[in-house]
Amino acid sequence: MPDIAIQTAPTGTKATLSGPAGRKPRPLLSPRNIIIYGTLFVAAAYYLLPLYVMVVTSLKGMPEIRLGNIFSPPVEITFEPWVKAWSSACTGLNCDGLSRGFWNSVRITVPSVIVSIAIASVNGYALANWRFKGAELFFSILVVGAFIPYQVMIYPIVIVLREMGIYGTLTGLILVHSIFGMPILTLLFRNYFASLPEELFKAARIDGAGFWAIYFRIMAPMSLPIFVVAMILQVTGIWNDFLFGVVFTRPEYYPMTVQLNNIVNSVQGVKEYNVNMAATILTGAVPLIVYFVSGRLFVRGIAAGAVKG
Amino acid sequence: MAGHAKTGRPNQLFRNLNAKIASIPMILTAVVIFLGGTLWTVLYSFTNSKLLPRLKFVGLDQYERLWAAPRWVVSIENLAIYGFFSLIFSLVIGFLLAALMDQKIRFENTFRTIFLYPFALSFIVTGLVWQWILNPEFGVQSVVRSLGWTTFVFDPLYTPSIVIYGILIAALWQGTGLVMCLMLAGLRGIDEDIWKASRVDGIPMWKTYLLIIIPMMRPVFITTLVIIASGIVKVYDLVVAQTSGGPGIASEVPAKYVYDYMFQAQNLGQGFAASTMMLITVAIIIVPWAYLEFGGGRKRA
Numbered sequence: 130m131p132d133i134a135i136q137t138a139p140t141g142t143k144a145t146l147s148g149p150a151g152r153k154p155r156p157l158l159s160p161r162n163i164i165i166y167g168t169l170f171v172a173a174a175y176y177l178l179p180l181y182v183m184v185v186t187s188l189k190g191m192p193e194i195r196l197g198n199i200f201s202p203p204v205e206i207t208f209e210p211w212v213k214a215w216s217s218a219c220t221g222l223n224c225d226g227l228s229r230g231f232w233n234s235v236r237i238t239v240p241s242v243i244v245s246i247a248i249a250s251v252n253g254y255a256l257a258n259w260r261f262k263g264a265e266l267f268f269s270i271l272v273v274g275a276f277i278p279y280q281v282m283i284y285p286i287v288i289v290l291r292e293m294g295i296y297g298t299l300t301g302l303i304l305v306h307s308i309f310g311m312p313i314l315t316l317l318f319r320n321y322f323a324s325l326p327e328e329l330f331k332a333a334r335i336d337g338a339g340f341w342a343i344y345f346r347i348m349a350p351m352s353l354p355i356f357v358v359a360m361i362l363q364v365t366g367i368w369n370d371f372l373f374g375v376v377f378t379r380p381e382y383y384p385m386t387v388q389l390n391n392i393v394n395s396v397q398g399v400k401e402y403n404v405n406m407a408a409t410i411l412t413g414a415v416p417l418i419v420y421f422v423s424g425r426l427f428v429r430g431i432a433a434g435a436v437k438g
Numbered sequence: 439m440a441g442h443a444k445t446g447r448p449n450q451l452f453r454n455l456n457a458k459i460a461s462i463p464m465i466l467t468a469v470v471i472f473l474g475g476t477l478w479t480v481l482y483s484f485t486n487s488k489l490l491p492r493l494k495f496v497g498l499d500q501y502e503r504l505w506a507a508p509r510w511v512v513s514i515e516n517l518a519i520y521g522f523f524s525l526i527f528s529l530v531i532g533f534l535l536a537a538l539m540d541q542k543i544r545f546e547n548t549f550r551t552i553f554l555y556p557f558a559l560s561f562i563v564t565g566l567v568w569q570w571i572l573n574p575e576f577g578v579q580s581v582v583r584s585l586g587w588t589t590f591v592f593d594p595l596y597t598p599s600i601v602i603y604g605i606l607i608a609a610l611w612q613g614t615g616l617v618m619c620l621m622l623a624g625l626r627g628i629d630e631d632i633w634k635a636s637r638v639d640g641i642p643m644w645k646t647y648l649l650i651i652i653p654m655m656r657p658v659f660i661t662t663l664v665i666i667a668s669g670i671v672k673v674y675d676l677v678v679a680q681t682s683g684g685p686g687i688a689s690e691v692p693a694k695y696v697y698d699y700m701f702q703a704q705n706l707g708q709g710f711a712a713s714t715m716m717l718i719t720v721a722i723i724i725v726p727w728a729y730l731e732f733g734g735g736r737k738r739a
C-alpha cells in the first residue's frame with residue numbers, strides 16, 4: 130500500500146498546482162491515474178460485493194444455490210424467496226414472515242423518532258438560549274453517558290420500566306429509544322441553536338415572545354435542515370437497533386432486526402439461504418433507502434453526530 | 439450566549455422556570471438513567487444477586503468468579519484482538535481511502551456512496567451477509583475450490599482459532615466508510631497553502647502527508663479513535679448474527695457475556711460485574727481523551 134503514495138508523488142504535485150478554473154490537460158491513462166482509480170475500483174468492488182451476493186442469492190432457487198457458486202448470477206430468476214421471507218418464513222414460534230416485524234419496526238421507529246427529536250430539540254434550545262444554573266452539569270452527565278456501554282444501564286431500566294408497568298411493551302421500547310437518542314441529538318440541537326444569530330433571539334424577546342413562542346415561531350422554523358439531519362440519524366439508528374428490541378419487548382413486538390436474526394439463525398430444518406438473503410435485504414431496505422435518498426444530508430448527520438463538544 | 443441568565447432581565451425566575459420545565463426529561467435521563475443506573479449496576483455488582491437483584495454484599499466475589507471463568511477470559515482476549523486490529527485497520531484503510539478521494543478525482547460522490555452504504559446497515563444485516571459469504575460450503579472457499587485449487591481452506595467462522603478475524607472482516611466492511619468520511623472532512627479542512635508551501639519546498643507528497651498533514655489532523659484522529667474505540671467495547675449484534683459466539687465459546691465478547699448472564703443464565707451478579715468491567719474499559723479510553731480535549735488541551739491552543 131505505501132508505494133502508491135510514493136509513486137503518485139511526482140505527478141501528484143502537479144495536480145495541486147492547477148487552479149480550480151482550468152485543469153491542465155493530462156493524459157487519462159497516466160500512471161498516477163491508473164493507480165488511484167485502480168485502487169478505488171478494487172475497493173469499491175469489495176464494498177459492493179456483499180450487496181451483489183445478497184441480491185443474486187435471493188433471486189435463485191435452492192437447487193441452483195446448492196450447485197452454483199455464490200457469485201454466479203441466477204440462471205432462472207425467482208421471486209419466491211422474497212414472498213416467503215415477507216409472509217411465511219418461520220421465526221421460532223410463528224410462521225408469518227418478516228411482515229409482522231416490519232410493522233413492529235414502523236410502530237417503534239415513527240413515535241421514537243418524533244418523541245426523541247421533540248425532547249432533544251427543546252433541550253438543545255433551552256441549553257443554547259435559556260441557560261440556567263446547573264444546566265451544563267446535567268448536559269455533561271448526558272454526553273458522558275453516551276459513551277457508557279448500554280449493558281451497564283440495561284437492568285436498572287428494566288426495573289424502572291417494570292415499575293411503570295410498560296416493560297415488554299412498545300411504549301417501553303419507545304421510551305428507551307428516546308432516552309438513548311437524547312445525548313447526541315441534544316448536542317446537535319444545542320450547537321445548532323447556539324450558532325444562530327443572537328440578535329434574532331433578542332429581537333423576539335423585546336417583542337415580548339416567551340420561551341415557547343420563540344421556539345415554535347422562530348427557532349424551529351429556521352432549523353428545518355438540522356431537524357432533517359436528526360431525523361435521518363434517528364430513523365437509521367432506531368431501525369437498526371437489535372439489543373434494545375431483544376431486551377425490552379416481548380416476541381410479538383420484536384422489531385424486524387430481531388425477527389431477521391431469528392429466521393436466519395434458527396436451528397430447525399433446512400437452511401433456505403435464498404429466503405435468508407431476501408429477508409436480509411428487506412430488513413436493510415429502509416435504512417438503505419434513507420441513505421440513498423438523503424445522500425449528503427446523511428453524511429452531514431453522521432458528521433454532526435460524531436463531532437463531540 | 440453564556441451571559442443570558444446573568445444580565446438580569448425582568449421576570450427571570452419565570453423565564454428560567456420554563457426552561458427548567460422543558461429540561462425535565464433531560465435532567466431525569468441524566469440523573470436517573472445515566473448516573474443512577476450506572477451507580478446502581480456498580481453497587482449491585484458487589485452482591486450475590488441471582489434471579490432477582492438483592493442487597494447481600496459479598497465483596498469482590500463476583501469479580502473473582504468472573505476472571506476465573508474461561509468464557510470471560512476468552513471474551514476479553516477476543517475483544518483485545520478485535521479492538522487492536524479494528525483500530526489499526528480502520529484508521530489505515532479509512533485514511534488511505536480518504537487520501538485517494540482527496541486527489542480531485544471524478545465520480546467522488548459515487549465512490550463515497552459505495553464506501554459508506556454499509557454503515558447505514560444494521561450489524562445484524564452485516565453479520566448475516568458475511569456469514570453467508572464466509573460459509574465454507576458455498577462461499578469464498580467453495581468458489582476458489584471450484585476454480586481448481588481443491589485444497590484451499592478459508593473458513594474463519596468455523597475455526598475457533600481465527601473466528602474473531604472473520605468477525606473483523608465484517609466489522610471493517612461496515613465501519614471503514616465512516617472513518618473515511620471523517621478523515622475526508624479532516625483533509626478538506628486543511629489549508630491549501632500548506633500544500634503549496636510543501637510543493638515549493640519540493641517535499642514529496644507522501645512525506646507531506648506523513649510529516650505535516652497527519653500531525654495537523656490530530657483532532658480528527660482523536661475523535662475518530664474515540665468513536666471507534668467506544669464502538670468496539672459495545673460490539674454485540676455482529677457476533678450474535680455472525681456466529682452466536684461459536685464455535686463453542688471461541689467468538690464470545692464481553693457485551694454478550696453480560697446479556698447472557700443477565701437475561702438467560704439469570705445470574706445477575708455476574709452480569710453486573712461483567713458490565714462494570716466494560717464500564718472501566720470505556721473509562722480508560724474516555725478519561726484521557728476528555729482530559730486532553732477539555733482539561734489539558736487549553737495550553738496547546
